[in-house]
Amino acid sequence: MSHLHIPDGVLPPLVWIVGAVLALLVLLASGRSTRGQGPREIAYRSALGGIMLAVMAIPVPITAFDYCMTLAGPVGVLLGAAGAYQACFVVTVILALMGQGGFSVIGLNALVLGAGAAIARPIYLAIAARTRPATAMAAATAVSQLFSSALWLAILAVSVKLAPGAAHEHEVAHALAWVRGGVVAAVVLPLLLLAVGVEAMLGFGLARFLDRVRPDLLPGRTSADVPEEASA
Amino acid sequence: MINTFAQVDYLASAGGSVWHRASALTKLAAAVAVIGGALFANGWPALAALLVTVIVLVLTARLPLRLILAAITAPLLFAFVFAAAAWDGQAAHAAPRLVRPVIAGVVALWLVGTTPYPDLFAPISRVLPRAVGDSLFLTYRAVFSLLGRVERLWKALFLRGALQGPVRRRAGMMGEAVGTVVLYGFERSHRLYQVMHLRGHSGRICGCRHWLDLRREDAWVIGVLLWVVVAAIVFHGAPRS
Numbered sequence: 001m002s003h004l005h006i007p008d009g010v011l012p013p014l015v016w017i018v019g020a021v022l023a024l025l026v027l028l029a030s031g032r033s034t035r036g037q038g039p040r041e042i043a044y045r046s047a048l049g050g051i052m053l054a055v056m057a058i059p060v061p062i063t064a065f066d067y068c069m070t071l072a073g074p075v076g077v078l079l080g081a082a083g084a085y086q087a088c089f090v091v092t093v094i095l096a097l098m099g100q101g102g103f104s105v106i107g108l109n110a111l112v113l114g115a116g117a118a119i120a121r122p123i124y125l126a127i128a129a130r131t132r133p134a135t136a137m138a139a140a141t142a143v144s145q146l147f148s149s150a151l152w153l154a155i156l157a158v159s160v161k162l163a164p165g166a167a168h169e170h171e172v173a174h175a176l177a178w179v180r181g182g183v184v185a186a187v188v189l190p191l192l193l194l195a196v197g198v199e200a201m202l203g204f205g206l207a208r209f210l211d212r213v214r215p216d217l218l219p220g221r222t223s224a225d226v227p228e229e230a231s232a
Numbered sequence: 233m234i235n236t237f238a239q240v241d242y243l244a245s246a247g248g249s250v251w252h253r254a255s256a257l258t259k260l261a262a263a264v265a266v267i268g269g270a271l272f273a274n275g276w277p278a279l280a281a282l283l284v285t286v287i288v289l290v291l292t293a294r295l296p297l298r299l300i301l302a303a304i305t306a307p308l309l310f311a312f313v314f315a316a317a318a319w320d321g322q323a324a325h326a327a328p329r330l331v332r333p334v335i336a337g338v339v340a341l342w343l344v345g346t347t348p349y350p351d352l353f354a355p356i357s358r359v360l361p362r363a364v365g366d367s368l369f370l371t372y373r374a375v376f377s378l379l380g381r382v383e384r385l386w387k388a389l390f391l392r393g394a395l396q397g398p399v400r401r402r403a404g405m406m407g408e409a410v411g412t413v414v415l416y417g418f419e420r421s422h423r424l425y426q427v428m429h430l431r432g433h434s435g436r437i438c439g440c441r442h443w444l445d446l447r448r449e450d451a452w453v454i455g456v457l458l459w460v461v462v463a464a465i466v467f468h469g470a471p472r473s
Contacts, residue, residue, distance in 0.1 A: 009332025205407020
């Protein structure tokens with residue numbers, strides 16, 4: 001839900017050009033903040049980017065639909081805002097080269113995915129101080145997914161409004177009202193919440209596993225938390 | 233999906249067409265020109281010229297028909313939703329929303345199907361921050377082993393009944409399974425880091441095989457580039473769609 005498969009040529013130029021410029025500015029800022037990092041961090045970031053791509057390719061059967069996970073929330077928790085944004089950018093570039101989403105929406109894709117990932121770690125740290133890491137990861141993942149999805153819907157709404165000729169057409173206005181009132185409430189919202197729930201539970205399972213086996217990979221934990229049998 | 237990834241990767245390295253022998257830089261420039269032309273074309277003649285151009289490109293690159301059809305149909309599914317959302321009762325207004333994504337999708341296939349990824353990523357990584365440029369290479373390299381591992385893992389979960397039962401149980405199990413892949417990715421990144429050091433990593437992955445080596449075949453790509461520019465200018469004043 002939170003990664004756009006929008007192809008080239010359907011969004012108004014104003015939307016994707018602004019998205020591309022913003023995405024590049026954020027990329028430059030994230031590049032500055034990770035300048036001191038060595039090849040070890042780059043390799044880890046790339047591995048998590050590879051896992052995002054691999055997991056996106058596997059459909060998760062929920063009800064009658066298949067859902068494609070993004071792992072943006074957990075990756076945001078594990079890498080932090082700057083690293084996760086860079087991983088999301090690279091993932092969207094490779095997806096575009098593979099025909100999953102257009103080249104012109106690489107910026108918007110990276111912003112949508114990266115924004116969700118960027119807010120995940122602060123949320124995780126705030127909640128993990130009071131409860132188990134798995135619960136904190138689930139909550140951070142859910143908020144991250146909701147935030148990305150809200151951004152996604154906002155971009156679509158702006159795009160439809162800016163589409164040439166659409167804003168003043170009575171039929172389009174009527175269709176938009178119907179979409180807003182009926183389809184969103186009846187179909188999109190329940191599916192979105194179900195998808196967020198699935199992604200949160202995946203985050204829960206992921207953090208529960210890491211907390212048991214390699215807690216030092218979770219933020220806020222140290223190598224002293226590593227169980228003896230895992231570090232042996 | 234891993235088969236498609238692998239097939240495109242193999243075709244890019246093993247193909248022998250004139251496009252395969254051309255440099256990555258000129259092909260990237262031509263692809264950008266075609267996509268830019270499709271995005272900003274304001275008339276049917278320009279879009280038709282671009283569509284014919286990209287179809288000729290992929291056919292002469294000798295890419296499999298299955299991949300070409302996939303490149304045509306995949307963006308159509310999503311473009312159709314947008315065309316329907318902005319439907320104003322005139323097919324002439326909706327049709328460009330369907331044709332533009334097809335042109336972009338097919339030219340993307342031509343680009344990745346004729347250019348090995350180190351050559352393709354080398355010019356892209358030059359304009360990105362160093363860490364992001366390096367990540368581009370390493371992520372692509374990691375995808376193959378991780379994708380294979382995730383697919384095997386999913387198959388094992390399915391065979392052992394982990395994909396049965398309530399969604400909460402299934403998602404929790406899948407989360408733990410993804411945890412094993414994250415752990416594998418972490419260990420793999422450590423090994424990769426050590427290999428990079430052993431091989432004398434200088435702080436930047438070069439990827440500079442011959443992405444800038446201009447050859448005779450580049451004349452064809454430059455010809456395509458010029459044709460796209462000329463078509464955009466000539467058909468600019470043509471009737472609006």
